[in-house]
Amino acid sequence: MLEVKNLKVNRGGKNILKAVSLSIKEGETHILMGPNGSGKSTLANALLGNPLYTVAGGKILLDKMPLVKLSPDKRAKLGLFLAFQYPVEVEGVSMRSFLRTVYIELKKSGENFNKNLVESLKLLNINENFMGRALNFGFSGGEKKKSEILQLALFSPKYAILDETDSGLDVASLRTVAEGISALKKTNPKLGILMITHNPRILKYLNADVVHIMFQGKIIKSGNAALVKEVEEKGYGDTKSKLIMMNSERIG
Amino acid sequence: MPSKEIKVNLDKAKETAKVERVFVGRKNEELEIDIHIVHNARKTISKVLVKVVLYDNATFRFNGRIRVLKKAHLSEGSLRLQALLIGDNCRVFAEPALEIENNSVKCFHKVSISKLNEEEIFYLISKGLERDSAIDLVVQGFVRAQP
Amino acid sequence: MENFKADNYKYGFSYPEKPAYKLEKGLNEDTVKGISRIKNEPLWMLSYRLRAYKTFLSKKLPLWGADLSGLNFNDLYYYLKPSQSNADTWQSLPKDIKETYDRIGIPDAEQRYLAGVKAQYDSEIVYGSLLAELKKKGVIFLSMEEGLRKHPKIVREYFGKAIPASDNKFSALNSAVWSGGSFIYIPKNVKVELPLQAYFRINAKKMGQFERTLIIADEGSFVSYIEGCTAPIYSQDSLHAAVVEIFVKKNARVRYSTVQNWSRNVYNLVTKRAFVYEDAVMEWVDGNLGSKITMKYPSVYLMEKGARGVILSMALAGKNQFLDAGGKAVHLAENTSSQIISKSISKNGGGSNYRGLVKVCANAKNCKSSVVCDGLILDKKSYTNTFPVMDVAGKNAQVAHEASVGRVDEEQLFYLTSRGISEQEAVNMLVNGFIEPIAKEFPMEYALELNSLIALEMEGGVNA
Numbered sequence: 001m002l003e004v005k006n007l008k009v010n011r012g013g014k015n016i017l018k019a020v021s022l023s024i025k026e027g028e029t030h031i032l033m034g035p036n037g038s039g040k041s042t043l044a045n046a047l048l049g050n051p052l053y054t055v056a057g058g059k060i061l062l063d064k065m066p067l068v069k070l071s072p073d074k075r076a077k078l079g080l081f082l083a084f085q086y087p088v089e090v091e092g093v094s095m096r097s098f099l100r101t102v103y104i105e106l107k108k109s110g111e112n113f114n115k116n117l118v119e120s121l122k123l124l125n126i127n128e129n130f131m132g133r134a135l136n137f138g139f140s141g142g143e144k145k146k147s148e149i150l151q152l153a154l155f156s157p158k159y160a161i162l163d164e165t166d167s168g169l170d171v172a173s174l175r176t177v178a179e180g181i182s183a184l185k186k187t188n189p190k191l192g193i194l195m196i197t198h199n200p201r202i203l204k205y206l207n208a209d210v211v212h213i214m215f216q217g218k219i220i221k222s223g224n225a226a227l228v229k230e231v232e233e234k235g236y237g238d239t240k241s242k243l244i245m246m247n248s249e250r251i252g
Numbered sequence: 253m254p255s256k257e258i259k260v261n262l263d264k265a266k267e268t269a270k271v272e273r274v275f276v277g278r279k280n281e282e283l284e285i286d287i288h289i290v291h292n293a294r295k296t297i298s299k300v301l302v303k304v305v306l307y308d309n310a311t312f313r314f315n316g317r318i319r320v321l322k323k324a325h326l327s328e329g330s331l332r333l334q335a336l337l338i339g340d341n342c343r344v345f346a347e348p349a350l351e352i353e354n355n356s357v358k359c360f361h362k363v364s365i366s367k368l369n370e371e372e373i374f375y376l377i378s379k380g381l382e383r384d385s386a387i388d389l390v391v392q393g394f395v396r397a398q399p
Numbered sequence: 400m401e402n403f404k405a406d407n408y409k410y411g412f413s414y415p416e417k418p419a420y421k422l423e424k425g426l427n428e429d430t431v432k433g434i435s436r437i438k439n440e441p442l443w444m445l446s447y448r449l450r451a452y453k454t455f456l457s458k459k460l461p462l463w464g465a466d467l468s469g470l471n472f473n474d475l476y477y478y479l480k481p482s483q484s485n486a487d488t489w490q491s492l493p494k495d496i497k498e499t500y501d502r503i504g505i506p507d508a509e510q511r512y513l514a515g516v517k518a519q520y521d522s523e524i525v526y527g528s529l530l531a532e533l534k535k536k537g538v539i540f541l542s543m544e545e546g547l548r549k550h551p552k553i554v555r556e557y558f559g560k561a562i563p564a565s566d567n568k569f570s571a572l573n574s575a576v577w578s579g580g581s582f583i584y585i586p587k588n589v590k591v592e593l594p595l596q597a598y599f600r601i602n603a604k605k606m607g608q609f610e611r612t613l614i615i616a617d618e619g620s621f622v623s624y625i626e627g628c629t630a631p632i633y634s635q636d637s638l639h640a641a642v643v644e645i646f647v648k649k650n651a652r653v654r655y656s657t658v659q660n661w662s663r664n665v666y667n668l669v670t671k672r673a674f675v676y677e678d679a680v681m682e683w684v685d686g687n688l689g690s691k692i693t694m695k696y697p698s699v700y701l702m703e704k705g706a707r708g709v710i711l712s713m714a715l716a717g718k719n720q721f722l723d724a725g726g727k728a729v730h731l732a733e734n735t736s737s738q739i740i741s742k743s744i745s746k747n748g749g750g751s752n753y754r755g756l757v758k759v760c761a762n763a764k765n766c767k768s769s770v771v772c773d774g775l776i777l778d779k780k781s782y783t784n785t786f787p788v789m790d791v792a793g794k795n796a797q798v799a800h801e802a803s804v805g806r807v808d809e810e811q812l813f814y815l816t817s818r819g820i821s822e823q824e825a826v827n828m829l830v831n832g833f834i835e836p837i838a839k840e841f842p843m844e845y846a847l848e849l850n851s852l853i854a855l856e857m858e859g860g861v862n863a
Binding site for chain 2: 761774776777778779781782783784785786787788789790791792794795796797798799800801802803804805806
């Protein structure tokens with residue numbers, strides 16, 4: 001289980017996440033939605049320990065292991081993975097050598113690397129000659145997203161956080177990525193997913209167990225997949241007014 | 253008379269310096285400038301942009317230096333020199349230097365020395381402009397363009 | 400230690416088989432004469448050396464670049480036969496050198512270390528057939544001494560023409576006391592596909608202090624030459640002042656790759672220059688890892704139209720190291736092009752600089768040049784400087800120059816660590832990625848060794 005308990009996160013002295021809590025059981029798919037600036041990416045980055053963010057309070061536990069004091073690489077080794085919203089480009093480091101280095105680091109052996117790589121490339125409809133290119137360098141937005149999911153497929157983490165993996169993709173790419181994630185879930189039913197999305201298109205392909213709405217650094221509502229429809233129809237407006245009401249009730 | 257030497261010392265945290273100069277040289281003019289920026293406090297920022305257009309036999313000498321000292325954590329310095337050589341006998345002599353003692357900073361310099369883009373000129377002439385007017389237009393664009 | 404006495408001479412020497420001896424420390428006219436005599440040189444070379452010696456005395460140390468005040472010219476040996484030198488036995492190598500070999504996992508390290516010394520035996524067997532092939536095509540690949548002896552006319556025509564003794568104090572020194580180095584001549588239209596390596600040359604000895612190399616690639620030919628070794632080379636001699644002159648004739652192409660990893664007591668002051676003729680191409684690939692101080696600026700002089708020069712340089716400076724490297728491109732004719740890429744890394748208090756020149760002369764029309772010099776500073780103690788100079792006069796010139804200095808990018812670091820790579824390992828990857836444009840130009844085994852050597856350096860290495 002991936003547990004986040006009352007997590008408070010700051011960036012540059014400013015408080016962004018107020019007290020976020022959620023729990024993802026193994027095999028569950030959670031969706032996190034919310035308007036721009038609500039703190040979704042902050043949560044994703046803080047979970048992996050991005051040094052730009054400071055945890056000011058609360059806990060993160062992966063299968064009972066506390067993560068807050070651990071460096072990002074140790075968290076990854078415990079089975080946590082983040083598909084970045086804007087994957088950084090690293091010139092001079094080839095895709096293949098990067099993937100291989102990480103694979104060996106995580107699995108302790110290079111056995112089956114090639115086999116798994118070929119399978120993953122096929123699954124995501126990625127051309128082999130990508131492997132000779134520098135890491136994300138000169139990749140289009142869609143190619144970068146695919147590169148993240150390729151890594152998800154290859155590294156088989158326990159919990160994956162997908163930060164707006166669906167945004168900026170054309171219809172065909174979205175389908176490939178979504179189907180890729182579905183397939184991964186099938187082969188590894190224990191994979192827990194936290195999918196951060198700005199719009200619910202991808203849910204045509206994936207089943208959500210729990211949906212959370214984030215607003216101004218807090219999760220203001222959690223529910224089942226029906227919540228998505230509500231947002232689709234009414235936007236965040238209704239939820240926002242609900243929040244205001246909730247707050248005033250507490251004060252009063 | 254514009255000074256031939258610009259020295260900026262950024263001694264207070266978060267100080268910013270911006271230097272922008274445009275030089276146009278004609279006939280046998282010899283233009284020159286020394287720009288020397290020293291970052292000596294944290295988070296200081298410097299931005300230097302020098303544009304030069306040279307006609308005929310004009311020459312331009314540029315000595316630019318960004319120095320970032322040990323105390324200047326997280327500072328940023330940039331120096332851009334763009335020279336457009338139109339005359340047949342122009343000359344540019346440029347020495348942009350970076351002296352960096354702090355590793356948390358980001359500094360760069362970019363120099364480009366180029367001739368007129370004949371395709372651009374042709375395009376304008378084909379619309380009815382005379383060559384000199386076309387060149388004037390291109391030069392205006394060059395000077396105005398933001399990096 | 401035996402003193403070299405004029406009397407010994409009447410019993411005659413035959414080079415190279417003589418018991419080891421050293422000339423006295425220090426440099427004077429007698430030393431120069433002695434060196435020339437030992438090598439049985441023609442009179443013109445002796446005169447050349449003596450004139451160069453006088454020039455050496457009259458020239459001053461450069462005021463820029465590294466601090467060379469630690470050099471004591473009188474405290475050095477200027478000629479040493481290596482067969483008895485201590486560093487020939489594995490056991491007597493300094494501990495840190497041996498450890499480095501172990502750490503970077505060079506198989507049969509001892510074997511390979513000594514290869515430079517044993518090469519004359521091994522190479523005849525292993526490379527005998529290769530060299531026989533080349534010989535048939537008219538390729539000449541000899542030591543500089545043999546070249547002078549067997550092909551005096553060619554040598555005389557080119558020796559000192561690209562780099563005269565008067566060029567700088569160290570080219571003057573080299574011109575006076577040079578010993579060793581390669582002489583290579585490639586005939587017209589002959590393309591030598593396999594790279595020629597310095598230590599497989601028959602009669603090659605361990606790399607000397609004052610090597611003199613002369614390469615002439617005749618019209619339409621191609622040759623690639625590799626000098627040096629990624630593995631650290633211990634040198635008792637603290638001053639290395641080599642001179643490399645290359646003539647690339649019309650339509651020919653030469654690639655000269657060097658990796659130097661001299662021990663940390665060495666002053667490495669090298670002058671390298673290529674004259675590039677019509678439509679010819681010269682490529683310098685330069686890797687600098689070792690030495691206490693290096694000053695090296697491979698140059699291309701683009702003499703005739705269509706000539707092209709490429710200089711790829713990398714330097715990794717660690718504790719107590721100062722590497723001042725870069726390149727010079729001088730455009731003397733129209734339609735010539737040059738490209739310089741320099742990557743320097745400083746760590747642990749080391750300093751690595753870029754120093755370069757792009758000059759486009761007034762009569763050189765339509766020339767293009769592009770320079771990229773990047774510096775990576777890995778910690779608080781280290782520093783880097785870039786000192787480029789652009790002197791552009793030719794009509795229609797297009798010259799671009801970009802330099803950037805900074806640290807390892809935080810975003811990139813987080814991305815890699817978020818995948819499970821330790822911070823140390825991630826920095827390694829990024830450093831390797833930083834120099835990749837240069838590393839990939841080395842032959843495969845050098846590139847691989849370069850990577851592990853850098854990883855070792857990064858770790859804190861044995862020299863840290």
